[in-house]
Amino acid sequence: MSYLNITEVESAVTSLAAVFPTAELIELPEPSVEGRAAHALRIGTAERGANDAVVLIGGVHAREWGSCEILVELAADLLEAHRDGTGLTYGGTSFTSAHVRSILDELDVVVFPLVNPDGRHYSQTVEPMWRKNRNPANSGGDPARIGVDINRNYDFLFDFQTAFHPAAGPRVSTDAGDLVYQGPSPFSEPETRNVRWLLDDFPRTRWFVDVHSYSEDMLTIWGDDDNQSAEPPKNFRNTDFDGKRGLAGDQLYAEYLRQADADDAGVLAEEFCSGLKAVRGRGYTPMTAFHLYPTSGTSHDYAYARHIVDTDKGKIHGFTVEWGKSFHPPWSEMEKIILDVDAGLVAFCLKALTL
Numbered sequence: 521m522s523y524l525n526i527t528e529v530e531s532a533v534t535s536l537a538a539v540f541p542t543a544e545l546i547e548l549p550e551p552s553v554e555g556r557a558a559h560a561l562r563i564g565t566a567e568r569g570a571n572d573a574v575v576l577i578g579g580v581h582a583r584e585w586g587s588c589e590i591l592v593e594l595a596a597d598l599l600e601a602h603r604d605g606t607g608l609t610y611g612g613t614s615f616t617s618a619h620v621r622s623i624l625d626e627l628d629v630v631v632f633p634l635v636n637p638d639g640r641h642y643s644q645t646v647e648p649m650w651r652k653n654r655n656p657a658n659s660g661g662d663p664a665r666i667g668v669d670i671n672r673n674y675d676f677l678f679d680f681q682t683a684f685h686p687a688a689g690p691r692v693s694t695d696a697g698d699l700v701y702q703g704p705s706p707f708s709e710p711e712t713r714n715v716r717w718l719l720d721d722f723p724r725t726r727w728f729v730d731v732h733s734y735s736e737d738m739l740t741i742w743g744d745d746d747n748q749s750a751e752p753p754k755n756f757r758n759t760d761f762d763g764k765r766g767l768a769g770d771q772l773y774a775e776y777l778r779q780a781d782a783d784d785a786g787v788l789a790e791e792f793c794s795g796l797k798a799v800r801g802r803g804y805t806p807m808t809a810f811h812l813y814p815t816s817g818t819s820h821d822y823a824y825a826r827h828i829v830d831t832d833k834g835k836i837h838g839f840t841v842e843w844g845k846s847f848h849p850p851w852s853e854m855e856k857i858i859l860d861v862d863a864g865l866v867a868f869c870l871k872a873l874t875l
């Protein structure tokens with residue numbers, strides 16, 4: 521095996537659904553900009569929606585090739601182990617058959633391995649370092665200005681020029697020629713809308729993990745500023761703090777997060793990292809996303825912010841994995857990274873069941 525092309529990712533997802541009765545194929549409502557269908561899997565023994573859900577997505581940034589394989593392998597591992605009544609072993613990390621059963625019996629595990637098929641195809645056939653989708657709508661006919669960064673296109677502090685301090689320099693752009701172009705409006709892209717649809721379609725989603733590369737981190741919210749749990753008015757909805765967000769270690773602003781939620785996020789990130797480390801010793805760092813760099817419009821912040829903006833929605837703890845130390849490691853190394861991250865994700869799911 522080596523890196524999967526987009527046809528192979530699709531056929532892996534559809535054949536898992538065909539072979540395993542505990543997997544359900546989910547067709548996302550919108551095709552990509554270039555017209556490609558997208559599919560996810562729901563893994564679980566109960567009726568759809570009867571359990572809390574963990575939603576795992578990957579293949580958002582085109583060049584981060586191994587994310588699709590990580591999620592396809594995780595789905596296959598869980599389904600095969602459950603069918604065969606076995607446990608799972610990833611190097612030095614092991615899970616019992618009872619662990620596997622509890623994940624499938626007590627959760628909806630929703631796996632969406634390829635959010636951005638157009639971008640992955642372009643990255644694998646034309647420009648290996650391509651990151652965005654392939655939407656030409658804002659390019660003015662200039663091929664160098666094609667594409668939107670899907671992970672800046674969510675509805676969270678989208679108007680960053682108003683929200684952030686002029687010196688903050690969040691890693692997001694209004695210029696279609698940039699790698700981190702946010703798009704003309706929140707959810708302007710079908711790929712981003714598909715992820716939102718998945719969260720809406722599983723209203724019992726409590727955990728969301730977006731699989732990216734690279735830097736060997738497990739990122740928790742928030743991405744716009746440091747966290748704090750003492751001053752609720754300092755929050756992303758409060759326009760009194762426009763122009764003050766995004767500076768590190770200052771007194772102007774830090775994003776409010778309830779202490780209990782900060783604690784839960786930290787516990788889950790630690791559990792992911794310790795499950796991963798036991799495989800072969802890789803040390804991933806749990807930290808808030810802001811400590812990587814300030815951002816707006818990312819998936820994990822949007823996922824958590826939903827229940828604050830709309831109190832009818834459930835609370836979703838959002839995370840982003842940044843696996844590995846390069847975008848395209850040799851396949852022999854990628855195979856090891858898949859074991860690392862999948863062990864971390866299984867440990868994450870088991871811990872989530874206890875919270």
Ligand SMILES: [Zn+2]
Pocket residue numbers: 581584671732733
């Ligand atoms: Zn990424």
